[in-house]
Amino acid sequence: MSTATLTETKSIADQVDELTRPLLEAHFGDLDIDREMIDGSPGTEFLHWSRLLGTTMDLLFETEDLPAAGEHIPYLFGTADRHHIIKRVVSIAEHYTNPYTDRPLLVLYFDGRRLHKITAERAVDIAKSYRHRLETEWRTR
Numbered sequence: 322m323s324t325a326t327l328t329e330t331k332s333i334a335d336q337v338d339e340l341t342r343p344l345l346e347a348h349f350g351d352l353d354i355d356r357e358m359i360d361g362s363p364g365t366e367f368l369h370w371s372r373l374l375g376t377t378m379d380l381l382f383e384t385e386d387l388p389a390a391g392e393h394i395p396y397l398f399g400t401a402d403r404h405h406i407i408k409r410v411v412s413i414a415e416h417y418t419n420p421y422t423d424r425p426l427l428v429l430y431f432d433g434r435r436l437h438k439i440t441a442e443r444a445v446d447i448a449k450s451y452r453h454r455l456e457t458e459w460r461t462r
Contacts, residue, residue, distance in 0.1 A: 333359055333431055333436055334355070334356040334359040334360055336436050337352070337355055337356075337359065337369060337429060337436065338352050338355075338356065340371075340427060340429065340438075341355075341369075341371045341376060341427060341429075344371050344372075344373065344426045344427055345371065345373065345374075345375065345376070346373045346374060347373070347374050347375065348374055348375030348376075351375040351376040351377075352376065354378075355369065355376055355378050358378055358380060359431075362380055362382075362386075364433050364434075365380050365381065365382060365383075365386070365431075365433070366380070366381040366430075366431055366432055366433050366451075367379060367380045367381055367430075367431045368381070368410070368413075368414060368428070368429070368430055368444050368447060368448060369428070369429040369430075369431070370413075370417050370425040370427075370428050370429075370441070370444070371425055371426050371427040371428075371429075372423050372424075372425050372426060373423070373426065374423070377413060377417075379409070379410045379413055379414075379448075381410065381447075381451050382406070383455075384403075384455060384458060384459070387403040387406060387407070387455075388401075388402055388403045388406075389403075390403070390459065403455075403459075404456075407451065407452045407455055407456070408452065410448045410451060410452065411445070411448045411449055411452050413448075414441070414444045414445040414447070414448035414449075415445055415448075417441045417444065418441045418442055418444075418445055424441065425441055428440060428441050428443070428444050430443070430444065430447055
């Protein structure tokens with residue numbers, strides 16, 4: 322799969338929709354949620370996985386957009402601290418490289434400026450690098 326940069330003439334949310342919608346057989350509402358996340362956090366890096374039955378997306382928030390040290394916030398179906406949130410990014414990425422799961426048909430990475438098609442394995446590398454960078458930042462503060 323190519324890591325080539327995609328077109329810059331359409332919004333990032335439009336590009337994600339255009340690339341993903343033809344692959345989906347169900348759960349098209351996932352794309353509405355993805356669009357809200359992208360539009361609600363302009364310029365924020367993200368990883369995006371597309372499968373026949375929907376999408377998964379993780380925003381790669383910076384420290385200032387995550388809970389403060391020791392703080393828990395509402396998250397998914399419970400609460401989480403900032404360590405849990407960034408570890409989830411790695412867990413999701415690794416999940417999609419597992420040969421016993423529904424492998425993604427398309428993986429996208431938005432680097433803050435451009436959208437790229439990447440492999441599931443590259444997504445794991447990006448997720449681990451993201452987690453390492455933030456955890457190092459938190460230890461040195």
